[in-house]
Each structure stands twice: as C-alpha cells, then as structure tokens.
Amino acid sequence: GAGVSQSPSNKVTEKGKDVELRCDPISGHTALYWYRQSLGQGLEFLIYFQGNSAPDKSGLPSDRFSAERTGGSVSTLTIQRTQQEDSAVYLCASSTGGTDTIYFGEGSWLTVV
Amino acid sequence: GDSVTQMEGPVTLSEEAFLTINCTYTATGYPSLFWYVQYPGEGLQLLLKATKADDKGSNKGFEATYRKETTSFHLEKGSVQVSDSAVYFCALRSGAGSYQLTFGKGTKLSVIP
Numbered sequence: 227g228a229g230v231s232q233s234p235s236n237k238v239t240e241k242g243k244d245v246e247l248r249c250d251p252i253s254g255h256t257a258l259y260w261y262r263q264s265l266g267q268g269l270e271f272l273i274y275f276q277g278n279s280a281p282d283k284s285g286l287p288s289d290r291f292s293a294e295r296t297g298g299s300v301s302t303l304t305i306q307r308t309q310q311e312d313s314a315v316y317l318c319a320s321s322t323g324g325t326d327t328i329y330f331g332e333g334s335w336l337t338v339v
Numbered sequence: 340g341d342s343v344t345q346m347e348g349p350v351t352l353s354e355e356a357f358l359t360i361n362c363t364y365t366a367t368g369y370p371s372l373f374w375y376v377q378y379p380g381e382g383l384q385l386l387l388k389a390t391k392a393d394d395k396g397s398n399k400g401f402e403a404t405y406r407k408e409t410t411s412f413h414l415e416k417g418s419v420q421v422s423d424s425a426v427y428f429c430a431l432r433s434g435a436g437s438y439q440l441t442f443g444k445g446t447k448l449s450v451i452p
Contacts, residue, residue, distance in 0.1 A: 230382075257438065259438075259439075259440075261440075267444065268428070268442050268443060268444035268445055269383075269428065269430075269440075269442040271439050271440070271441075274438060274439065276438070282438075282439075317382065317383065319383075327385055327388070328385075328440060329385070330375075330382045330383035330384070331382050332380075332381060332382035333382055
C-alpha cells in the first residue's frame with residue numbers, strides 16, 4: 227500500500243491476556259520503528275529495526291514486550307500478560323534508511339480492561 | 340540525554356488568528372528538527388523539518404526556523420483555519436546517524452469559527 231498499515235486499529239483485551247499488533251511498512255523501507263503514545267505522555271520509542279541488523283530494543287519497557295520483523299518487511303509487536311498501564315496507542319513507522327524522514331501509520335489503540 | 344519541551348495546551352484560537360507554538364530542545368551534536376501533526380482519528384504526519392541552523396522549514400502556511408543560539412524551533416502560522424485543529428508535536432533527531440526521534444508531549448490546537 228501507499229502508507230504504513232497497522233492492524234488492528236482498535237483492540238480491547240482483558241488484563242493478563244497476550245496481544246499481537248501488526249505493522250506493514252511502506253514498500254522498500256528498510257527501517258521500521260515502534261512507538262507508544264500514552265495519554266499525556268507524548269511518544270515513547272520502543273524498538274527499531276534496520277535491515278538485517280540486530281534490532282535496538284532499548285525502549286521496550288519490560289520483558290513482557292517483544293517484537294519481530296519477518297523477511298525484512300512485516301513486524302509484529304507482542305505484549306504478554308497485558309496490564310492496564312499498557313493501554314495506549316501503538317504507532318509503527320518506517321523510513322528508507324535510519325536517518326531519512328519517518329512515516330507513521332495510524333496506530334493501534336490498545337485498551338486493557 | 341535528548342529532550343524536547345513544547346508549550347502545553349490546549350490552545351484555542353479564532354479562525355484567522357496568528358499561531359505560535361513554542362518548542363525548545365536539548366541535544367548533543369547538531370540535531371535535525373521536525374514538526375509532526377496528528378489530525379483527529381489519523382496518524383502522525385510530517386509537517387515540516389529543518390536539518391541545520393538557520394534553516395526554515397515550511398509547509399501548508401506553517402513555518403519554523405531552526406535557532407541554534409536559543410535552541411528553539413517555534414511553529415508559526417499567520418492565519419489559522421478550522422482545518423488546522425490537531426495535535427502538534429515537536430521532535431528532534433540527534434546528528435551523526437542517529438535514527439531515533441525524540442518527541443515533545445504535543446500541543447492540542449483548536450480553531451473555532
């Protein structure tokens with residue numbers, strides 16, 4: 227597609243359940259990012275993938291969070307044993323290279339009840 | 340570490356009023372500076388950017404000038420429209436190949452007819 231595609235757009239889950247959020251970056255973009263947008267907290271960097279290099283996971287808030295990127299394209303962010311504080315909008319973004327303009331998807335709104 | 344501070348909202352203006360949203364930053368090296376906009380129900384979009392001191396970014400009537408001496412990148416528009424109602428985020432990316440964006444907390448703008 228023309229832009230970064232994310233699914234689901236909205237997800238309501240029960241506390242303790244696992245969730246998976248999917249991101250399909252712009253075709254040809256080698257760099258992929260996950261950010262979290264919490265109410266009143268701005269945007270928080272989670273993880274960065276660049277080509278076949280080891281990802282930068284320095285922003286993941288706990289070991290309940292993980293992400294993978296298959297075939298250098300689609301990425302999945304997994305949150306295990308969700309907690310209420312995980313409720314946020316999870317934004318995926320991509321770029322042609324690490325320092326080029328970053329394009330964002332519309333986000334996946336996660337609500338943990 | 341890097342940080343971005345922007346004026347807290349919400350900001351409410353009448354149509355055709357002059358807009359300024361202040362943004363200051365702290366960064367190592369020579370960062371690139373960005374303004375992103377998030378319209379209701381949509382993802383983040385790049386509004387404008389500047390990559391070196393004294394550069395002026397502009398788009399859709401918005402402008403911002405990279406002021407190294409005051410470490411600022413204030414967003415301005417001479418005459419706002421109702422369609423400009425959105426949340427505006429100032430962001431930076433440190434120089435020397437850095438790939439992460441560091442965001443401010445966002446400023447919500449509401450323009451009333």
